[in-house]
Amino acid sequence: MNKVKVGIIGAGSISTLHTSSYKKLDNVEVLAVCDINKERAEEYAKKYDIPHVFTDYNEMLKMEELDAVSVTTWNNGHAPISIAALKAGKHVLCEKPLALNAKEAEEMVSTAKEYGKTLMVGFVRRFGQNTKMLKESIDNGELGKVYYAKTGCLRRWGNPGGWFSDKKRSGGGPVIDLGVHMIDLIRYLNGKPKAISVTASTFNLLGMKPDVKGVNKYYSADYDSFNDVEDCATALIKFDNGITLFFETSWVLNTKQDELYLKLYGDKAGAQMEPTLEFYEEKNNYFTNVEPVLNAGGSFDYIFNEEIKHFIDCIQNGAECLNPGEDGVELMKILDAIYESAKTGHEVIIK
Template structure:
C-alpha cells in the first residue's frame, strides 16, 4: 500500500505526541516538519529522522507532496496555516481550539469545503474508550433525555506561561485552553445540540502564580511569565433542545488540589465521565450504581492521541466519516466567543 505522506507544522510539546502516534502506523510516513524556530525544527527532524525541515510552512507546502498535516502551532497560526494547507490540496488535523474566533473558524471550514479536503479538529477526548462506552450507552437511550450537564477543569497552579498566556497568540487563558476540551466532551455526549445563548464571567484576580516554589509545573517551550489572559472562567450555556451546560475552568485558584469533573443528568439515568466513569440509575425500584471496567491504558493521554491520529489517517485513506469535523470546531468557537463577549459586556449573548 502507498504510504500516506504527512508533515507536522509546529514542533513544540504536543507535536511529539502526534509524532509518536504517526510512527505506530505502518502505512504512514512523516516526510517533513516545520517550525519558526530553526533550531527546534532541526532538532525535531534529527530526532525523528525526517528528511525535510522548514521554517516557513508556505515553502514546505509548495515543495512537498503531502496527503495531510498536523498543525501544532500557537493558536493564532491555526487559521492561516490550515487555510494554506487546504488551498494546497492537503488534508488537515488542527489542534484545538480550531482558531482564535468563530470568524476565523468559519473561513477554515469554508476553505475545506471549497477544496473538498478534510478539516479535522483535535478534540482528543472524544477518542478515549471511556467516552466511547458512555456515548454508546447514551445512543442506546439508556440515559433518556439529557437535560443538564456540568463540567470543569480547575488547577491550583497551572499557568503554562509563554504563548499560552499571551492573548495575541493564544486568544485567551484556561477557557480556550482547558475549557474547550470540557465543553466539547459534554456537548458531544449530549448529542451536539445547537447552542442558542450564553452567560459568562472571567476573572484575572489571582494571576499567573509563577512565584510558587516547591512543586513541579508544566511550562511552555518558550516560557515567560508574561500574562494578559484570564485565570478563571465560568459559562452557562443554553441549547435549542432546552438543555443546559455549566462549565468552569482555571489555571490558578486558591484551592486544596486540582480537580476535573463532568456530570450528565438524564431522564432515565445520570452519569459521570470524570473523575471516573459511573452510571446512576434504578432497576426493580432499587437504585443502581454501575461502574464499567476499563483498562487505564485505553484512556491515557498517548493512547487517545494514537486513536485520534489513526482515525485521521483512516479518513484520508478510506473516506471514513470524521468523528471531529471542522464544523464542530466552529460551533465550539461560537460558544467560546460568546462566553468571552458576555464576560466583557455583563450581558447574555445570543448565538446566531
C-alpha cells in the same frame, strides 16, 4: 497501498504526540517538519528521523508529494496555516481550538469544502474508551432525556506562561485551552446540539504566581511571566435540545486541589465520565451506582493514536470524519460568547 506522506507544522510539545502516533503506522511516512525556530526543527527532525526541515510553512507546502499536515502551532497560526495548507491541496488535522474565533473557523471550513480536502479538529478526548462507552449509553437511551450537565477543569496553579498567557497568540486562557475539551465533550456526547445562549464571567485577579514553591508545574517552551488572559471562568450555557450546562475552568485558583469532572443528568439515569466513569440509576426501587470495567483507553498515547489513525483512515479510505471542522466552528461560537458575555456582563444569544 501507497503511504500517506505527512508534515508537522509546529514542533512544540503537543506535536510529539502527533508525530509518535504517525510513526506507529505502517501506511504513513512523516516527510517534513516546520518550526520558526530552526534549531528546534533540526533537533526534532533528528529525533524522529524526518528528512526535510523548514522554517517557513509556505515553503514546506510547496512539496507536491506531501498529502497532509498536522498544525500544532500557537493558536493564532491555526487559521492562516490551515487555510494555506488546504489551498495547497493538503488534508489538515488542526489542534484545538480550531481558530481564535468563529469567523476564522468558518473561513477554514469553507476553504476545506472549496478545495475538497479533510479539515479535522483535534478534539482528541472523543477517542477515549470512557467517552465511547458513555456515548453508546446515551445513544441507546439508557440515560433517557439528558437535561442538565456539569463539567469543569480546575487547576490550583497551572498557567503554562509563554504563548499560552499571551492573548494575541493564544486567544485566551483556560477557557480556550481547557474548556474547549470539556464543552466539546458535552456537545459530542449528546448528539452535538447547538448552543443558543451563554451567560459567563471571567476573572483575572491572581496572576501567574511564579514564586509558588513545593509543587510541580508544566511550563511552555517559551516561558516568561507576561500574562494578559483570565485566571478562571464560569458559564451557564443553554442548548437547543433543552440541556443546560454549568461550566467552570481555571489555571490559577485558591482551591485545595486540581479537579476534573463531567456529569450528566437524565430522567432515567445519571452518569459521571470524569474523574471515573460511573452510572447512577434506580433498579428494583433501589438507587444503584455502577462503575464499568475499562482496563485501557484512557492514556494520552492511546487517544492520540486513535485520533491519528482515524485521520489517516479519512484520507486513505474516505472514512466519515468524526471531528469535522464544522464542530470546531460551533465550539468557537460558544467560546466567543463566553468572552463576550464576560466583557459586557450580559447574556449573549447565539444566532
